Amino acid sequence: MSKPPLPRYKRDSYIFISNLKTITADPAYPLTFKRDGYLLSEHYHTSTLEALAKVVKQKRNLLISDNGNFTRMKNIAKLFADEAEDLLTRAESEKEELGAVSGTTHQERKDLIKRIEEACLAALQDDEIHEIVAKQVSIDPDYMIGMEDFTIPVMLLTGLMAPVFDPQPEEIKPYQQKTVELYQRQQAGEFGSRDQLKGLYNFLVVHASDFRSAAQGAALAEEADPDGFAVSFGGPMSSRRWITSLNLGEKTVNFDEKLPEPYLLSTALTMGISKGLTKQFPVHILGTGTPILIALLANILPGSKAISIDSTSPFKDSNDGNLYGSRYAFLKMDMYKVAAYALINNKPYTSRTPFFKAFEADFPSDWKALRAELGVTSSADAKTLAETLQQEMPLVERFIPFFSKMRSGDDEMINRLRMDRSGHNYWILRNICVSIRDRIA
DSSP: OOOOOSSSSGGGGEEEEEEOOTTTSOTTSGGGGOOSEEEEEGGGOOHHHHHHHHHHHHTTOEEEEEOOHHHHHHHHHHHHHHHHHHHHHHHHHHHHHHSSOOHHHHHHHHHHHHHHHHHHHHHOOHHHHHHHHHHHHHTOOSEEEOOOOSHHHHHHHTTTTOGGGOOOHHHHHHHHHHHHHHHHHHHTTTTSOHHHHTTSEEEEEEOOSSHHHHHHHHHHHHTTOOSEEEEEOHHHHTOOOEEEEEEOSSOEEEEEEEEEHHHHHHHHHHHHHHHHOOSOOOEEEESOOOHHHHHHHHHHOTTOSOEEEEESHHHHHHHHTEEEEOSSSOEEEEHHHHHHHHHHTTOOOOOOSHHHHHHHHHSOOOHHHHHHHHTOOTTOOHHHHHHHHHHOHHHHHHHOGGGOOOOSOOOHHHHHHHHHHHHHHHHHHHHHHHHHHHHOO
């Protein structure tokens, strides 16, 4: 079985992938299929989603099968989270008070990492890998994410790779090599499905903790001559830290203010992987749905044959009340503040996405009536008004339903809101990808 050319379509050269769910692919609502690609995680594999996978494949969508391992990694990380947090707190305290982390704390970190390594090994046995791979190939994907060692992501999720510990690339090199070995065994058919694997692209996962280890991991992985690379942002994007400096290999960049680590670390990892690669491989980015990062990735990976990006963010952010925008900047916006400014400026919110237009046609807004109901003037305070809107949900649902708080229920409006607001967020990311493809030369 031969593999199709890559990229198969022009859009596949830079594409955002939606997670396959009933709200992103609903035969009863054809608009949901206005997507270019889908990803189905083995962890969420059901007969319903397997049937949907066949439908989206027939519609010539790019279909990717994830191994579902990030869920397993998060479960392992929970077992060590409290102990790791105490260790990190102590290390930061020692650094601040004594100028350096004590030898005792460093040793306890090494011991904890060893226990994490053992837990990761125990969680991934050959029999289970056979089952995972069989589920992945069962949907006949275009790409699949290869098997991987769990240790590095769990170290990231638990904070054991924080800068205060001065982590070095060499200490995670053995785990990067384990992932390469798992990939090679998978390609050799040791975990079954050998014939099916010959007809699809299998991506080797690169896990890293900073720029240097990313370059190291990419160089190691390239030696295996994989079909493509998958870069995991799950660990970096889980950080809630703010940082004042970032190591980029040959230099450290210092900032005048604290900046969010997730965006900067993810960017640094991608830059490191780009430096470590010498050939044109396709790359899949696991776990980023932030508009600004979608825009940046093409500049960081100019030599890639094809770049695909997936994330659950469009519908998670939709549920949390965040809208994406790209008209004036690549933003993730609090929808209550967006609505507040629309009311203050007496300028109703509009969007060019087909999902917003479809929702607005069936559940129209009345901004003028809401403005009068709340007594909003041009001098109103946006923050105060946003807080008022959060508290006045009946009014919001009545007058500007697109901005309603996500709630339980299966009434027509809330079901459409689940599909259309997340669809709006997806469409913004898709448009960024389209714009990049138009300008990629």
